[in-house]
Amino acid sequence: MDETKPDVHWIQARNGLLWLALPLVLGLLVAALIPQPVIGVISLNDAIYSYSAQAVIRQIDYARERPEVRAVVLALDSPGGTVVHTEAVYLELLKLRESKPVVVSIDGMAASGAYYLTAGSDYAFAKPTSMVGNIGVIGVLPESPSIFENVISTGPYKLWGSPRDTYMRQIETIKQAFYEVVKTGRGDRLNAGPDVVLSGQIWPASAAYQIGLIDELGSQSDAVEKAATLARVSNYKAVDLYSLVMPQPAPSAYGFFAESTEGAALPYPKEAGIYLLYIPPALVEQK
């Protein structure tokens, strides 16, 4: 036996390791770098105002920037809020939808501004008795302009912002935009005309489904599944994006809502303004 001749078995084993196991291991290592797809869940369980809108927008930004987040479920339980913050979230939502599908899951309520966001989604789920709609704008007219002996301003509306009449017409313009948002977002799925949609009614989801304000009655997990289907991913995981983005737990919306003399939050805003907000009728009367 020639001792200088290399061991055939060893050579075979080495070649096998080199040509079979090594590529496979390397392939496995590289494959591990492919992230498991994530369905990001963004929850809005609050009125839409500066803080809550910013929190949602940061989560939307995160979802847009992270490749593993393949779709977003926006879980809503909100009476709406200020016009400008609703619009801010809506516009970010549209931008996100260009690259990732957005599915809305309505829990207790998606009223007014919260429905504005719903209309900006690809697909909307709600529980059968979730409250949906209240499409419209609400505001309190400013006082008629007057002047004071000791206050000097440089124009008739410096103190008052705008004429009462103009303010009313601005609200009408915002309503038109809201209707356009609904019409654009829902498209052919909308089964009702402006006389129904703009009536301001809030419907149980089963009725909202009939007129095409939502797409399906179902749970949040149904919404996650739908989001995955639209994004064409499987074996995904659903992740609440709030904890990844916001370091602090969400504060309550006491700064937005008025408070009773006992300090309890009331369901109407503290400050006068124009809102996409649902205010329970009994409280409108009291106010």
Place this chain on the structure above:
Amino acid sequence: MNTRNRIILAVVLFFIPIIARAVLFYQSPFYKAEVSKPDFASFKLPEPPTPSASLAAVAVPAGEGKVVIIDTSHGNQYVPNEIEPLVTALSARGGRVEFDKGTQPLTGQLKYASAYIIFSPSYSFSGEELRAIHQFVESGGHLLVFADPTRFLVTYDSYSGATFISPDVNYVNPVLAPYGLSFVNDYLYNLQDNEGNFRNVKFVDFADSPLTAGLKMVVFYGVHSIQSYTGALLVRSDENTFSSLTDQRGPYVPLALSENGQVLAAGDFSFLTNPFSQVADNGMLLGAIADFALGSERAPSLVNFPYLFSRPISLVTMGEVQLDAALLGPIAALQNALKLVNIPLNVRAKAVDGNDVIILGLLKDEDAIAVYKKPFGITLNQEEATIEIKGLGKVSANDSGLLLFSKGLASNTLVLLAPTAKMLPELVGLVAGGDLSSCVVQENIGVCSLTPVEEEEDYSFDNDYFDFDLPTPVMTP
């Protein structure tokens, strides 16, 4: 296996787990969607409609001297500056506006009014007030009733914590009921074509009426609909206008006139206020409403004394009537009552041409009073001591006074006839006080119950009165 095959195998083995994992997670690595966005910049503020014609100045004050009473005694939900455009329009036409504060009986105020205006009351009208208003309309007065769905009374029950809303229609509908009109407790809205807001409804369908002449469009800012069973429907909505009560399509009526043409009901009064009175043809409608308020032709009625006269008055006596001391007092009171309404009364031997006339006479002076009682169908039966009045029957001639009022083109005449000269002052006093509650007034005849005055007794000093023994003082120890 040659090297080439080995390389291929290695590459395959390298990609197998990658592809497997990718396929496991992603059916498609790419997602791209076209998202349409509303063109927010395209939305423009809706402009208010402009008037179709400029408002003409009132050339001839058509309502010179006429009075319009505006109710303020039923918790009416308006502030004076809101109705200033209407008050200005009334004043521009020569009318005078008075506010009924409820301090005097309504009957008294309506005696001289051309129109009575009610805006969104929060309290009910009493039966007496309803009768006064009805009598006012019966005598030719114009009644204008404005309700408004944005005006209501909210009461809070601190015990139960409950909130109650009392709409104005609850309080005005009983006023309108006799005229076949009633407000519906709703508001009208139009989501498709409105004036800046769904509750600001445009109306372009008008009936042929002086109230709507020349109108092309009016806008009501929150308006009740009106049900009318017999009256004229002056304005009608289009089919895209809905009622909040039923959410059913129109047409609905926000402005209606009663069948007799004397009662106007409007489901809104915001259109009378600034700046809404300047939108579309609201200003023209406001002017027409002012004309309507001042356009009543009230039939003079005895119950409206002292508002029976419009010229200076000559007071004359006839027959045996003497201007004695007993009569001068009531005549002075009569003079003062008329002075309060700027009508001078002068006692004259004979009526002056162009003056209204008050005649004082006695029933027994048949010849003298014949000419005055004839048009009223009055027959005096001296034997039975009764007066027979056509349509009223017989009344006693011993304790009844007559008031006979006739309206003429040249002058109005009021004749006061008493059974005796002693009872005439009482009759004059009744008229001067304006209180004919002891009189039956039927159209222009009044029959007043007077107190019979006994013939004068001799009250001369009677010496017998002191003809008795005075007690004698007795000394006591």
